[in-house]
Amino acid sequence: MKKALLVLAGLLLFAAPLANAADQYPSKVITIIVPFSAGGPTDTSARLLAQYMGEALKTQVIVENVAGAGGTMAAARVASSPPDGYTVFFHHIGFSTAPSLYRKLPYDTLRDFETVGMIGDVAMTMVARKDFPAKDLKEMIAYVKANKEKVNMANAGLGAASHLCGMLFMSAIQTDFTTIPYKGTGPAMNDLLGGQVDFMCDQTSNTVSQIKAGKVKVYGVTTKTRVSALPDVPTMQEAGLPGFEVSVWQGLYVPKGTPKPVIDMLVKALQTALADPTLGQRFADLGTVPATREQATPEALRAHLKAEIDKWAPIIKKAGVYAD
Numbered sequence: 368m369k370k371a372l373l374v375l376a377g378l379l380l381f382a383a384p385l386a387n388a389a390d391q392y393p394s395k396v397i398t399i400i401v402p403f404s405a406g407g408p409t410d411t412s413a414r415l416l417a418q419y420m421g422e423a424l425k426t427q428v429i430v431e432n433v434a435g436a437g438g439t440m441a442a443a444r445v446a447s448s449p450p451d452g453y454t455v456f457f458h459h460i461g462f463s464t465a466p467s468l469y470r471k472l473p474y475d476t477l478r479d480f481e482t483v484g485m486i487g488d489v490a491m492t493m494v495a496r497k498d499f500p501a502k503d504l505k506e507m508i509a510y511v512k513a514n515k516e517k518v519n520m521a522n523a524g525l526g527a528a529s530h531l532c533g534m535l536f537m538s539a540i541q542t543d544f545t546t547i548p549y550k551g552t553g554p555a556m557n558d559l560l561g562g563q564v565d566f567m568c569d570q571t572s573n574t575v576s577q578i579k580a581g582k583v584k585v586y587g588v589t590t591k592t593r594v595s596a597l598p599d600v601p602t603m604q605e606a607g608l609p610g611f612e613v614s615v616w617q618g619l620y621v622p623k624g625t626p627k628p629v630i631d632m633l634v635k636a637l638q639t640a641l642a643d644p645t646l647g648q649r650f651a652d653l654g655t656v657p658a659t660r661e662q663a664t665p666e667a668l669r670a671h672l673k674a675e676i677d678k679w680a681p682i683i684k685k686a687g688v689y690a691d
């Protein structure tokens with residue numbers, strides 16, 4: 368009995384520092400890792416979320432861009448970060464396509480991360496440089512088919528949402544053309560504005576302001592229904608590509624082993640941020656639909672991530688696109 372008590376006391380002593388660390392959480396700056404360049408859509412959404420989650424957690428939340436290899440470099444960095452709640456990962460649909468697109472990944476998507484919750488859904492838009500010689504999607508498709516040797520499409524690397532949308536587009540119009548990878552669609556947008564690339568498919572969070580300012584041409588939104596931020600822009604289906612649909616879901620993760628009380632606080636802060644009407648409006652202006660309270664939970668994100676990995680695996684396998 369005495370021995371059992373001693374063992375118990377020892378165990379409690381051992382657990383104390385962990386419990387304290389979680390009790391005191393957060394006591395310093397939290398960093399959200401964004402897997403693409405600054406100035407792009409993922410970065411924009413993450414900076415907004417950081418501000419509102421920081422308010423909820425009463426601490427500063429900053430964003431660090433770890434761009435490269437379609438988001439997989441950042442994922443590797445997060446997987447090997449200390450599981451203490453101070454490194455948080457903001458990623459999108461690309462987290463679920465990478466396991467099929469990359470033959471070797473330096474992390475295991477389902478094993479090396481804890482899920483915090485879904486963040487939201489963003490529509491994509493097919494946009495082109497301002498002087499691209501096509502006035503609507505039908506003309507654009509005809510032009511791309513006729514000039515496939517010379518047109519090019521920007522994306523944020525293999526596994527990015529822009530890459531995925533481009534792959535679906537190529538397959539829908541049964542035409543291959545050159546793609547140009549960037550470390551994010553922020554820099555890709557700069558080149559589109561400068562006329563160095565012809566077109567790209569990117570989240571509305573990066574394109575709405577350029578579309579409204581008339582600095583790029585837009586041919587369609589990729590969601591089933593139109594987006595309230597761009598009411599005059601037809602869906603790709605309306606514009607002539609039946610069945611063409613893709614939207615970019617986003618989620619929040621932490622490294623495996625992050626204590627449950629810490630995850631619970633992050634979940635609460637995420638839910639509080641997403642329920643804030645000001646953030647809701649800013650998301651809506653960017654064509655983003657915030658996750659509901661039920662979606663902004665570890666269970667919902669884990670189930671969605673798993674379902675998306677399973678959904679994309681056969682599609683990508685069939686397309687035969689791989690990175691080494």
Ligand code: ASP
Binds near residue numbers: 526
């Ligand atoms: N969202 C972009 C993509 O996945 C990348 C970025 O955020 O810069 O294509």
